[in-house]
Amino acid sequence: MSTLEIRGLKVSVETEQGAVEILKGVDLTIKSGETHAIMGPNGSGKSTLAYSIAGHPKYTITDGTVTLDGADVLEMSVDERAKAGLFLAMQYPVEVPGVSVSNFLRTAATALRGEAPKLREWVGEVKAAMESLKMDASFAQRNVNEGFSGGEKKRHEIMQLELLKPKFAILDETDSGLDVDALRIVSEGVVRAKDANNHGILLITHYTRILKYIKPDFVHVFANGRIVEEGGPELADKLEANGYAEYVSA
Amino acid sequence: MTTLQSNLLENHTPTGREEAWRFTPLKRLGGMHDGSALAVSRHSLAAENSLPKGVSLVQREITALTETDDAIVNRVREFTNVGTVLTIEANTEIAEPIFLGRTSEGTAEAEFSRVLINAGVNSKAVVIIENTGDTHLAEDLEIQVSAGAHLTFISLQEWGAKTIHAARHHAVVDRDATFKSIVVTIGGDVVRLLPTVDFIAPGASCDLSGVYFATAGQFFEHRMFVDHKVPNAKSRVNYKGALAGDKAHTVWIGDVFIRAAAEGTDTYELNRNLLLSDGARADSVPNLEIETGEIVGAGHASTTGRFDDEQLFYLMSRGINGDDARRLVVRGFFNEIVSEINNEEIQNRIMSRIDDELAKAGK
Numbered sequence: 001m002s003t004l005e006i007r008g009l010k011v012s013v014e015t016e017q018g019a020v021e022i023l024k025g026v027d028l029t030i031k032s033g034e035t036h037a038i039m040g041p042n043g044s045g046k047s048t049l050a051y052s053i054a055g056h057p058k059y060t061i062t063d064g065t066v067t068l069d070g071a072d073v074l075e076m077s078v079d080e081r082a083k084a085g086l087f088l089a090m091q092y093p094v095e096v097p098g099v100s101v102s103n104f105l106r107t108a109a110t111a112l113r114g115e116a117p118k119l120r121e122w123v124g125e126v127k128a129a130m131e132s133l134k135m136d137a138s139f140a141q142r143n144v145n146e147g148f149s150g151g152e153k154k155r156h157e158i159m160q161l162e163l164l165k166p167k168f169a170i171l172d173e174t175d176s177g178l179d180v181d182a183l184r185i186v187s188e189g190v191v192r193a194k195d196a197n198n199h200g201i202l203l204i205t206h207y208t209r210i211l212k213y214i215k216p217d218f219v220h221v222f223a224n225g226r227i228v229e230e231g232g233p234e235l236a237d238k239l240e241a242n243g244y245a246e247y248v249s250a
Numbered sequence: 251m252t253t254l255q256s257n258l259l260e261n262h263t264p265t266g267r268e269e270a271w272r273f274t275p276l277k278r279l280g281g282m283h284d285g286s287a288l289a290v291s292r293h294s295l296a297a298e299n300s301l302p303k304g305v306s307l308v309q310r311e312i313t314a315l316t317e318t319d320d321a322i323v324n325r326v327r328e329f330t331n332v333g334t335v336l337t338i339e340a341n342t343e344i345a346e347p348i349f350l351g352r353t354s355e356g357t358a359e360a361e362f363s364r365v366l367i368n369a370g371v372n373s374k375a376v377v378i379i380e381n382t383g384d385t386h387l388a389e390d391l392e393i394q395v396s397a398g399a400h401l402t403f404i405s406l407q408e409w410g411a412k413t414i415h416a417a418r419h420h421a422v423v424d425r426d427a428t429f430k431s432i433v434v435t436i437g438g439d440v441v442r443l444l445p446t447v448d449f450i451a452p453g454a455s456c457d458l459s460g461v462y463f464a465t466a467g468q469f470f471e472h473r474m475f476v477d478h479k480v481p482n483a484k485s486r487v488n489y490k491g492a493l494a495g496d497k498a499h500t501v502w503i504g505d506v507f508i509r510a511a512a513e514g515t516d517t518y519e520l521n522r523n524l525l526l527s528d529g530a531r532a533d534s535v536p537n538l539e540i541e542t543g544e545i546v547g548a549g550h551a552s553t554t555g556r557f558d559d560e561q562l563f564y565l566m567s568r569g570i571n572g573d574d575a576r577r578l579v580v581r582g583f584f585n586e587i588v589s590e591i592n593n594e595e596i597q598n599r600i601m602s603r604i605d606d607e608l609a610k611a612g613k
Contacts, residue, residue, distance in 0.1 A: 054567050057559060082569035094564035098582025107578065108568035143582070160568065 002069050002085065002167045004030045004053075004200060009064035011045075011052045022048040024225035025064065030168060037211060037236065040222030041244040046204045047091060049222075050172040053202075055081050056090040068167070083112060085167030087199075089157040089174050096144040101156065102126070104164060106107045112164055129162045131187050134160040150177030151186075158189040162196075169193070170202045175210035187213030190210045208240040223247040257307065264321050273501040273533055275469055278287070278440045279361055280414045281445065282322050282388045283549060287360040289325075289388075294361055295334045295401075298349040298380070304342035305375070307350075308335050312366050315392045315422050316448060326362045327392040333364025333390075340370030340396070347376040347404075347593065354383020357412050369427075372398040379403075381483040382437075384410035389417035397425040397451065404591055405431070409438035419445040423483075423516045425451035432591055433460035433489075435470045436603050447474040448481040452514075459488045459587045461600075463607045464530070466495030474502040474519070478512035484546075487519035490587055492580060492604075493530035494611030504536040516546035523554040524583055526611055571608075580608050 004147065011023035022045045030036050035159040040046050040169065052059045053066055066073040068084050076084060105126060110116045117125070130139060132154045145153055154174055161169050175183055187210055194201060201215060211233070219235040220227045221244070228247050229235065262555070264271040271283075275358045275466045281287035291356065293309050301307060312333040338344060359421065367377060395401045401421075409415060415438055435441050447456045458498075462470045476485045491500045504519040523532035536550035557579065565575035581601055588597055 054563075056563055077572070078563060078566035079569050079575075080570045082567055088562070088567055090567075093558045094558075095559050096565065096579065096582055099578050100583035104565075104568075104578070107574065108565075110570065111569035111574070164568065244600055 002032045002200070004168045005065075005067045006053070007065045007155045009049070009052065009066060010062045011048055011059050012062050013048075013059055021062070022059075022195045023052065026226055028220065028227065030202055032167065032200050033194075033198045034218065035194070035201040035203060035214060035216045036218045036220060037205065037216035038220050038222050039205055039208075039236065041248055042206070044222045045225040046222050047172055050088055050170045050204055053170060054078065054086060066128045077102055079111065082166070086162055087164060087166035087169045089154075089169065089171045090159060091173040091176060093145045093157055094152045095146045097146055099144050100141055101144055102140040105160065108160070108164060112248070125163060129159045132162075132192065132230075133159050134185055135159065136200070151179065151182040152185050154178055155189070158186050158193070162189060162193045165197045166187070166199055168202065170204070173204050173206070174203075175205055175207060183210060184213060190214050222241055222245055251424045252388055255424050264287055267520065270473070273439065274442055276472065278414065278469065278556060279416060279442075280357075280386045282414065282416050283581070285325065287386065287388070288358070289329050289362040290359040291330055291332070292361045293334050293363065294352045294355060294385070295350055295363065295365060296380070297332070297354070298351045301348065302344055302346065304313060304339040305348055306337045309333065310335055314390075315366070315394060316420060318418060318420070320418050320444060322388050323390045323418045326364060326388050329362040330364060333366060333369065335366045337368045338370055338373045338375045338401075338429050340373055342370065342373045342375075344375040345374075347378045349378050349380065351380040351382070352385065352387070354385055354410070357384055357386050357414070357590050359570060360386035360388055363387060363389045365389065367391070367393040367401075367403070369393070369395050369399040369401040369558045371396040374400045376402040377404070378593070378596070379405045379536065380408065381406060381415070382408050382410070383413040386414045387417070389415070389418060389490070393417045393419070393421040393429070395421055395427040395429045397427055399424070399427045401477070402430040402432070405433050405443075406596070406600070407433070407435040407438055407441050407443075409441070411437070411439060413438040414440045417440045418446060420448070421445070421448045422448045422450055423454040423456055426453040428454070429456040431456070431458045432587065433472065434588075435462040435472070436600065436607065438468065440469045442471040442473070444473045444475070446477075447485065448477045449480050452480050452482040454480075455484040457486045459590060461489070461584050461587050462491040462500055463604055464491070464493050464498040464500050465611055469499045471501040473501070473505075475505040476507070476515065476517065478506070478515045480506045481512055482514035483512065484516040485519075486517070488587065489521045490584060490612075491522070491532060492524040492526055492583065492607075493532055494526035494608065498530040499533075500531075501533045502535070505536050506548070506550070508538075508542060508545060508548060510541040513542055513544040514546055515548065517548045519550045519588075521552045525554060525556050526580075526608070529530035575606060577605055580604060
């Protein structure tokens with residue numbers, strides 16, 4: 001059983017007008033096997049939370065703590081966070097020209113597992129992950145995210161989730177840009193990975209539609225840089241009916 | 251008269267004020283440009299394997315295919331009319347690459363070398379020149395790509411740290427022939443290469459690509475000139491470079507001239523540079539001069555940038571450490587061109603040399 005604990009997290013970014021505080025004190029605890037949905041309007045700071053936990057250099061932590069089983073995540077470099085068990089499925093995965101998916105995945109798996117996976121088993125693992133996400137075999141030879149459609153990028157992110165087996169998966173708007181079929185395939189991949197590895201999930205989304213496939217245990221409403229309401233799955237139904245208007249100050 | 255033919259010196263020694271020499275550190279050319287080098291008659295270029303049937307390599311008198319205004323090449327021609335001639339017979343298809351190499355003879359003298367590669371009508375071959383060791387070399391290399399021939403010419407500058415290499419690699423490309431050139435420059439003190447192409451009949455095409463990686467103190471210059479003087483020829487240029495370390499300096503010049511007669515020309519040239527540290531300088535100058543509007547396309551692009559932080563973040567967020575992430579990005583950057591060299595041993599050797607250059611450069 002692992003615990004990811006966020007306490008009083010304040011984060012700012014540098015802008016031309018100086019530092020702007022985006023996160024204004026976030027408290028959240030996620031345990032293995034739990035699925036937490038973070039829902040909120042555009043600009044509320046949801047993605048900042050995701051990238052701050054992963055260690056993106058753009059964000060400055062001004063206060064608070066993030067610990068994984070007691071270890072100080074904020075002291076870790078980006079790759080150390082991944083090695084500690086954090087995984088961020090990005091909303092806009094980055095193109096890496098000239099680096100094949102196959103090479104990328106094997107390099108990542110080698111880094112995370114501490115040794116190169118045995119070639120035969122690895123080929124089988126990758127093939128199975130690609131088939132279950134309905135990706136063509138030629139995909140492995142393409143350059144990372146280069147020329148991928150929106151749907152292909154998200155499948156590639158979830159394929160990594162299945163292969164890299166983190167303790168906690170942060171899914172940043174994994175549902176955005178997906179059609180109905182792709183949403184189902186990608187969501188099934190998330191559920192399959194969770195069933196296999198029992199990782200905790202922090203699922204960031206605007207919309208409730210992905211929650212039909214990935215059932216949250218907890219729903220947190222995010223507005224203006226902090227969590228403003230928490231509840232069970234029924235809170236998502238309320239948001240579906242009423243929107244975010246009541247949480248956004250006029 | 252075009253402004254692109256800018257090597258013209260009117261028989262004087264380059265001073266550095268000429269367009270063609272303005273980036274080159276003349277003092278570091280070992281006197282090859284001004285006649286002060288101790289020129290020797292030496293033919294260091296040799297076959298590394300036994301030559302297949304239909305291919306010969308001999309030393310004999312050479313008549314230059316073209317005139318040039320390059321000062322160093324003209325000094326080579328004044329010095330000797332004997333050179334090394336590689337001939338690929340007409341209608342011959344050579345399956346395996348023809349490997350040539352130069353042996354290192356030290357830097358006390360300068361080898362003034364003439365080379366002629368003659369790809370016969372409808373022949374098909376890959377020629378690879380592996381340049382290693384330390385030398386001073388002034389090289390006049392001309393390539394005749396006869397009608398219907400398909401020649402791939404790969405020139406690997408894997409020189410030692412003291413080498414000075416000034417060369418013109420000039421291809422004359424005939425009707426319906428294709429000329430593909432891949433240049434790799436990852437070693438040497440000063441390397442100045444002029445990969446140039448004349449199209450002499452319609453339907454010809456060339457594809458000039460190259461990679462270079464300069465670290466502290468190295469100067470690598472690649473100066474293309476593609477002369478579209480006939481209709482319906484196609485040219486592509488794609489050079490990628492990386493620089494790291496104090497006073498690493500690269501120059502890429504892409505001159506393309508589309509003459510009035512060259513209707514139906516299709517040309518595009520690209521140069522991208524990756525600056526991996528402060529103190530390095532990449533000059534990149536595409537020049538396109540067009541005398542006819544009746545063309546298929548003409549364009550160019552040049553970019554010089556640093557590591558993309560988002561790429562590094564993405565890779566590191568998957569557990570890949572910073573050094574490995576940078577290595578992946580740099581390998582990926584060069585892979586587009588290095589993968590065109592259809593030889594795994596050479597690919598691996600170049601990539602691992604690139605890894606070494608990157609490691610030497612630090613972070």
